[in-house]
Every structure is written in structure tokens, then in C-alpha cells.
Amino acid sequence: MDAAIIEKEALRLSESQRALLADRLLQSLSKIPLELQTAWIQEVDSRMEAFREGKISAVDGQQAIAELRALFPR
Numbered sequence: 001m002d003a004a005i006i007e008k009e010a011l012r013l014s015e016s017q018r019a020l021l022a023d024r025l026l027q028s029l030s031k032i033p034l035e036l037q038t039a040w041i042q043e044v045d046s047r048m049e050a051f052r053e054g055k056i057s058a059v060d061g062q063q064a065i066a067e068l069r070a071l072f073p074r
Helices: 003-010 015-029 034-052 061-071
Strands: none
């Protein structure tokens, strides 16, 4: 299949579907070392535990992205 056709179809996906696709494509380009994957999993587990214990609060994803875009304009 032609890359231009794939791109055209991919751009029809929702934002979250495009993000997942982009993540999968990036993973296919560079393999993340096992120790880094393990460190990320530990970080996620730690943050989830802190959230469940009420030590940190959740932030709306779209709001967080909007704030980051405002801080780091293109």
C-alpha cells in the first residue's frame, strides 16, 4: 500500500486513535531498552498508587495538553 494512502486514511482517525497509531509506529522505529521500560512501569505504578491514596489529583488530558501548548508554542 502506498504511504500517501495510508497517511490520508490515518488522518481520518480520531485524535486518540492517531496518538495510539503514532506511538505504535515510533515503537517500531526504536526499541526501548528493557531497563527503561521497567523504570517507566515503576513510575506509572508509583503515580497510580499516589493517586489512589489521594496524594496527587488527576488532570484532564485535553486541559493538560492545552496548557502545555500555551507554554511551548510552536
